[in-house]
Amino acid sequence: MMKELIFKYEQYPSTRKLSQNQRLVLKEAKKALKKSYSPYSGFQVAAAVELANGKILSGANFENAAYPLCLCAERVVLAAAAAEYPNVKILRMAITVKSKEHPQTKPAAPCGACRQVILETEQKQKNPLELILQAEKGDVLVIPQGGTLLPFGFDADALAGK
Numbered sequence: 001m002m003k004e005l006i007f008k009y010e011q012y013p014s015t016r017k018l019s020q021n022q023r024l025v026l027k028e029a030k031k032a033l034k035k036s037y038s039p040y041s042g043f044q045v046a047a048a049v050e051l052a053n054g055k056i057l058s059g060a061n062f063e064n065a066a067y068p069l070c071l072c073a074e075r076v077v078l079a080a081a082a083a084e085y086p087n088v089k090i091l092r093m094a095i096t097v098k099s100k101e102h103p104q105t106k107p108a109a110p111c112g113a114c115r116q117v118i119l120e121t122e123q124k125q126k127n128p129l130e131l132i133l134q135a136e137k138g139d140v141l142v143i144p145q146g147g148t149l150l151p152f153g154f155d156a157d158a159l160a161g162k
């Protein structure tokens, strides 16, 4: 039997249609680009999260001369939230990118590893984690449930044989 998955997201030409909170978290992500430690790729990625207690945390990619150890901005900020507020739900995450080489106008989506961690976060907190993506300028994508970026992701059910 052929089955189909439907993936829903919003796309806007600017931030005008975003709510105040969405705009604020995106602004914090853009401010966090300066935290990027990316001497090897020259590609800055920053992410900010809004927590259910009203706090906003941000982080950026954190590279290493041993390349596979590079940490993505998304997982840096999710780890920071887990360290500071382990039991507080994460409502939304904004992600932005900037490159030394060329101006970025296309929103960059989280890599596969980050999608896996976003999915786990949603399952842990039993609440959707909204993603807001915009490059330096250009289109804005809003993905209401970040885990939907990873259909058939590996999860605790698999470990339990469910």
Ligand code: THU
Binding pocket: 038, 041, 043, 044, 045, 046, 060, 061, 062, 063, 070, 071, 072, 073, 074, 109, 110, 111, 114
């Ligand atoms: N990067 C992120 O921070 N997030 C992603 O989802 C994809 C890639 C970083 C890792 C590395 O520092 C640089 O972007 C180039 O891959």
